[in-house]
Amino acid sequence: MEKIFVKKLQDSDCHWYWIPKNLVEDFNNENDYLSDKFYVENASMFDDFITKYDKYRTGGCPNNTPEIFKNKNVIFIK
Numbered sequence: 001m002e003k004i005f006v007k008k009l010q011d012s013d014c015h016w017y018w019i020p021k022n023l024v025e026d027f028n029n030e031n032d033y034l035s036d037k038f039y040v041e042n043a044s045m046f047d048d049f050i051t052k053y054d055k056y057r058t059g060g061c062p063n064n065t066p067e068i069f070k071n072k073n074v075i076f077i078k
Contacts, residue, residue, distance in 0.1 A: 001072070001073040002072075002073060003073050003075050004020065004021060004022055004069065004072050004073060004074050004075065005020065005023050005035070005075050005076075006018040006056075006069070006076060007012075007019040007021065007073070007076070007077050007078070008062045008076065009028070009031075010062075011029060011031050011034075011049075011053075012031055012034060012035035012045040015057055015058075016057070016058040016060070016061065017053055017056045017057050017058065017066075018058060018065075018066050018069055018074070019053070019056055020056070022078055023053075023056075024062065025026065027053060028046050030049055030065075031049070031072065033045075034046060034049060036046050040053070049051050054066070055068045056059055
């Protein structure tokens with residue numbers, strides 16, 4: 001079974017995600033950019049972020065497994 005390397009991260013609204021290693025830098029950059037913005041003024045940017053990363057969201061606790069990773073060989077990175 002293929003190993004999937006992921007990092008547990010939070011967005012600026014404190015939602016938890018399991019982000020694949022190859023997307024960590026993008027996630028952090030996009031999250032940092034949006035962290036001081038308001039949805040009403042940047043709706044399309046927030047919607048793009050949600051569209052891109054929502055499948056990695058845990059739905060609460062950082063230990064909840066996102067559906068996309070169920071029955072996968074997940075390795076957590078720091």
